[in-house]
Amino acid sequence: MNAQSVTLLPQSSVKSSYNVLVDYQTAGKAKTGKVKARVLGWPECQAEANTKEEALQALYQIVTEQLRDREIVSFEVEVSQPQKEHPWMQFAGMFKDNPLFEEVLEHIATSRKELDEEVRNSPLSPPDSSGSLKKP
Numbered sequence: 001m002n003a004q005s006v007t008l009l010p011q012s013s014v015k016s017s018y019n020v021l022v023d024y025q026t027a028g029k030a031k032t033g034k035v036k037a038r039v040l041g042w043p044e045c046q047a048e049a050n051t052k053e054e055a056l057q058a059l060y061q062i063v064t065e066q067l068r069d070r071e072i073v074s075f076e077v078e079v080s081q082p083q084k085e086h087p088w089m090q091f092a093g094m095f096k097d098n099p100l101f102e103e104v105l106e107h108i109a110t111s112r113k114e115l116d117e118e119v120r121n122s123p124l125s126p127p128d129s130s131g132s133l134k135k136p
Helices: 052-066 101-120
Strands: 020-027 030-039 046-049
Touching: 020 052, 030 052, 046 052
Parallel strands: none
Antiparallel strands: 020 030, 030 046
């Protein structure tokens, strides 16, 4: 990353949203009455209180304190990927100078036409455009 690719814009305040996991503490099957809230991805940002609202308020204070002399920035990093050749490219053009190549292409086209005709005349073929079924 070079210094010319980063542009930092001074801002007095920025609103950000964070995903918070609210965990209702239980001891076995009985609730203990405690609620723990933590910011996902920030293990040091968690709070415990008697209610969800109190836990979220305490967590808000912790996050605010954590960000007091810090800021969260985003930047893109471009990573070059090696160009991989398609596995069949090694075969591309291998018959370009073969005198039998045109003959092989004609044989393939003829075989395809014969196969298409067999399918069209099959009793299991779909109806033609008029909607009638082929008769065997």
